[in-house]
Amino acid sequence: MVEIFDELGYKKQTCKTCGQEFYSQVDRDTCGDAPCDEYEFIANPATDKPYNLYEIQKVFREFLESEGHTHVHRYPVLAKRWRDDVFLVGASIFCFQPWITSGLVKPPANPIEMAQPSIRLNDVDNVGRTGRHMTCFTMGTHTVINKEDDFIYWEDRTIELCHKFFEHIGINTEEITFIKSWWSGGGNEGPCYEVCCRGVELATLVFIQYETLENGDKKEIPIKVVDTGYGLERIAWISQGTPTAYDACFAPVVDKLKELTGVEINEDIQGRNAQIAGMMDIEDIGDLKELRQQVADSLNLSLEDYLKAAEPMEAIYIIADHTRCLAFMIADGIIPSNVKEGYLARLVLRRTIRFMKDLNMKESLADVMAIQLDFLSKFYPEIRDSEEHIMNIITLEEERYAATVKKGKSI
Structure with a gap:
């Protein structure tokens, strides 16, 4: 994992405000995420050109197809169609849990590119009032289902693709940080990186390698899943520098x-x-x-x-x-x-x-x-x-x- 950061010129650092470890191409005191860094893209776009939401979806799809991924059409937002623990799709990985991530069902493609409408109502009162909260947002993903006899890619390639995509849309990669963290959800967990630019998180790169047991312990699973989530509304927002994400999308x-x-x-x-x-x-x-x-x-x-x-x-x-x-x-x-x-x-x-x-x-x-x-x-x-x-x-x-x-x- 460290090898790709070395190849791309990222150095491991520690945020002097929150104490989190992160990787950046330049020396910096803070990790790049709020509240350690204030939004610096409003009226100051982070990309070479503005993209609306559907333009960024198209660019995301075409970029990943050029990198060997197969586009999969969005799943319904009604997750109850295939799982009994949630009503709605809250992230792209919901579409593949539990049947595909457990190996019981083959994925529709591998590796996958998808832009999945996702619904979260837990902070509905914040919608319209913060500039960024939405009930429905579009999660872009490149997802990989790795089996022992068919291992496609893991951390290095995932980080490389993320770096290349943001470079492709015109973000100065010296403004990007990869913050080390941990993710859990839907009965699985694993290490992750939160990818930030100018104070806002744009993507999360998750490497699912454990099952979360009822007692809170974790058990390594044979199928290793690359689960990435790109906030396409946020990417459109920072490319336009509008006052809110709503204006951009x-x-x-x-x-x-x-x-x-x-x-x-x-x-x-x-x-x-x-x-x-x-x-x-x-x-x-x-x-x-x-x-x-x-x-x-x-x-x-x-x-x-x-x-x-x-x-x-x-x-x-x-x-x-x-x-x-x-x-x-x-x-x-x-x-x-x-x-x-x-x-x-x-x-x-x-x-x-x-x-x-x-x-x-x-x-x-x-x-x-x-x-x-x-x-x-x-x-x-x-x-x-x-x-x-x-x-x-x-x-x-x-x-x-x-x-x-x-x-x-x-x-």
């Missing part, structure tokens, strides 16, 4: 929502908000309150004036994010309900309606969803194929929610 939807509502995005506020949020570990409403106060203070605004300007902008971002999440959920077979994955879809849907009401939007949720589907279907034909089904579900759920609100008011 769903700009056409955001622009249409601004047109409908008359809300103007204040880039100074949103950019400063994202920079300060990047330095914070935001877990609850108390953290959000602290974030808001810090941003207001840094801009010499009263908290009241800051909220008056920021909250409509945040609502725009939330609606754009949530409708994208709903499009994938419903297209992939989730029906909003009061139980299990259906409850999660209904949660996202009703939050969307509430934020639309905060903006006094006259349009229906179906009207807004039509904007999102028009945007998404250009890149995901299956979304277009499911358009009638999605719109029917959205319309029905909106009617049900209105009836529930009316009943509640009468009570």
Whole structure:
């Protein structure tokens, strides 16, 4: 593993702020990740040219195909189709656990390249408010299933590909750091590297080599899996240097929502908000309150004036994010309900309606969803194929929610 770092000119160092070990091509005091380093890409893009989300997906695919990987189409976001421990796909590796990673089923290709929509709702309250949190994000991966009689590549090649990809899209590799860490999830674990640039983590390179036992111990497994996760939204973001990741990734939807509502995005506020949020570990409403106060203070605004300007902008971002999440959920077979994955879809849907009401939007949720589907279907034909089904579900759920609100008011 150290050999490839030597070949590429990376030196092992220790962060003077957090104490973590990392590798960098230049001498530096900090590891390159927040909060040790502040975001340095807003209004200062990290690449030679800007990429939108779908351009970066295309470049990622073409680069890895040129390096011997086979493209695999995304899996449904409804992980319950093939596993019983989670409802939704939260990372690309979810698609291969447990059947492929255990060796019971052959992988669809090997090595694999894929851009997988992934859904995480554990920090839904942060969406729209931090500049970076999303309910649905796209995880790029080059995944390898290594067996004893068919060992393809491991740490050195993985690190080399990561370095070459970021160099390929025009990032100065002297700004990249590889931070040593440990990963666990889905019953497996192993060492990993978090790959950072200008204060933001862009990728995680995981080397799964253990099974996590019930007592917390680990057991070495015969199949060794290279599990990489590239945050394609974040890569698009740093390539554009926009105030938020939302502006970089769903700009056409955001622009249409601004047109409908008359809300103007204040880039100074949103950019400063994202920079300060990047330095914070935001877990609850108390953290959000602290974030808001810090941003207001840094801009010499009263908290009241800051909220008056920021909250409509945040609502725009939330609606754009949530409708994208709903499009994938419903297209992939989730029906909003009061139980299990259906409850999660209904949660996202009703939050969307509430934020639309905060903006006094006259349009229906179906009207807004039509904007999102028009945007998404250009890149995901299956979304277009499911358009009638999605719109029917959205319309029905909106009617049900209105009836529930009316009943509640009468009570």
